[in-house]
Amino acid sequence: MSQIRVRSLEAVIVDLPMRRLQRFAAIGARDQSIVLIRILTEDGIEGIGEAVTPSGPWWGGESVESIKLMIDRYIAPHVVGADPFAITPLMAAINRTLYGNSFAKAGVEMALLDIQGKALDLPLCDLLGGPRRSSLACSWPLATGKAEAEIAEAEAMIEAGRHNIFKMKLGALAPEQDVARAGAVARALEGRASVRVDPNEQWDETTAKWAVPRMEEAGVVMVEQPMARWNHEASARLTARTGAAVMIDEGVTTPEDMVRVAAMRAADLVSLKIMKSAGILPTKRIADIAAAGGVSLYMGTFLESSIGTAANMQLCVTLPALPYGGELCGPGLIAEDIAAQPAIYSDFALHLPDGPGIAATLDEDRFRAFRRDRDYTVHSVPGQPEPSGQTGPSDQPDIPDQTDIPDQAGIPDQTGTAG
Template identity: 45%
Template sequence: MSSHHIEHVEAHLVGLPLLRPHKLAMHTIETQLTVILRIRCSDGVSGIGEAATIGGLSYAGESPESIKVNIERYFTPLLIGQNPYNLNALMERIDNSIKGNTFARSAVESALLDAQGKHLGLSVAEVLGGPLVDALEVVWVLASGDTHQDIDEAEKMLDLHRHRHFKVKLGATSLARDVQHAATIKQALGNRASVRVDINQSWSESLCIGAGAQLAAAGVEMIEQPVPRHDWRALARLSRHLPIPLMADEAIESVADSFNLASAASAPIFSLKIAKTGGPRAVLRTAAIAQAAGIDLYGGTMLESSIGTLASAHAFATLPPLAWDTELFGPLLLAEDVVSERPQYHDFKLWLPKGPGLGVQIDENQLARLIQR
């Protein structure tokens, strides 16, 4: 039995300005609002985690404000005084008392994994069983909404050897403009880069039938979540008939959702996001379901800072190389971060840090300056 226990839990609402506006179908982000969590243990170890959403409540049923409040009001009493190094017991305790709230749960599980890694002198990937790769290929998202600006941005990333796969955000304008926007970008990049598109649930099934064929003809490789998340039957029908693979993203809001989607053969690709499944260990359960069903994987993001990005990266690194790579570019889009040293990106990949836990430390001055009061 461990004599260690959790002494203190603190959750901070932090505003992180972006280098440029990030335009999605449902929202344009200029400052990313996120929750930075710290769990302090009696042996002097502190674990850190993060929970971010995209555009407040425009993406999911949790917002940064609700995440902070719910961690303080409901999660913290379940954590104080407990052994921080028995993750199974702690997360079972949380599951028995709190329903849903996967974003908040993910921040808690990430912080506990970070603490355990520091306590044992192991990386989070090692705590999760060990990494299969040292680095993850990273897709860059083109979301300025301006075709020429997106092309210039992609060319810069190729020149820097930072990204060679690009995802174009669509759905905020007319269907014809959307298709032309993506097709023009693909034509400009040619065979030097792959192009995928993300609709963020903004098309109907009928619109997607015609647009999907046009996008495939233009050389676009994949369409992410074109229809509303609840309409898994439409996703399944489109997956059977379109000449281009579809990826389920918003449709997966829990591990149970991933099982239901796999059972219905709704999409041949799943986007993995620790926030939507409830943490790094939880996302690996979704990955196992997809692998058993022969579904390819993609490592998604909620535009987290370096803390949440690395929590995802450590989990994804324990899987065989993901067929559709990852989208862990969040720290690269931020004008400011809350860590003393950001992760390393080069040779088209994000490289896992070598230190214990997540491998990053909070910059206390930055955190204090960026806290939203």
């Protein structure tokens, strides 16, 4: 137990514009909303966390509105006055009060771990066992629904030296159209890039049995969660019959899920995501089970800002081999980030930032500009004055307009692909 105690917790919804349409199987999104979590200790250490969904509640049932409500009403009373180093008993108490709501819990845990690192003046990766690497081969999403535009987007990314791995979002079109689209992109980029696909649970087993071999023949090397998350048996059959790697995402959110998937050999890879698994520490447990069970690891994303991406990287660099890399690409899609130091992409990789904790600093000016509502809730220790949550204009320079990022570097305007 440490002597540090939490003084206050603040949760604020922030709405950030995206550089172009991001099409998922269920929706198309032109902005990304996050919940920015600030936890302040009595001795002035501030931990920052981010809770984010993939542009709405369609993926896991949580929205930024529900996340803020759950944090304000059910999580904050446990956190205020607590020791940020006693995360295990603290999260156990929260779990007894609040079932599910993994995204909300993950954002709060992130801020508490940030406090730990800052208090010890160590990066979080050191507290998680130490880094094995300093960068991640990072995928870029192709999600407009038009092969010609996606090929141009991919070629611009390759030319800029930012990404040579691409994951196509499928499921919004008919399977025949998606398979033809994926094949066209894979053939156009053959020898220059790795192409993967993600139907987001939109296919049944019969469709997947027909579609995956055709995409594999065209050069697609991996398919993510083509069938419903509950259907581990079908995923095991597909994994056994196809040469393309099969990755499970929605089908694994807990350590118990991972035990079952590994025992069944229901996937070749698992997509690790802090948000879906209620935090960095539970996600690390899932990674340990997967590695022990012979399932390879992949670092997934919910399109976090540079703040959440920095926290993901703190975990990512401690993991065993990531043969297919990951996709922590949110900062490249978000047009207006709220981090003082945006994520660094170069040489086809995302690089670990320097600094204690999660190694991310908030740009106060941009935070104020993009917060949804200035009427927000602050939870304080009784008898203490409420902190303002505002520390004045940032002394960090403005985030430069990232003109080296395609469209940025020449991504065609896809305004005709509304979701």
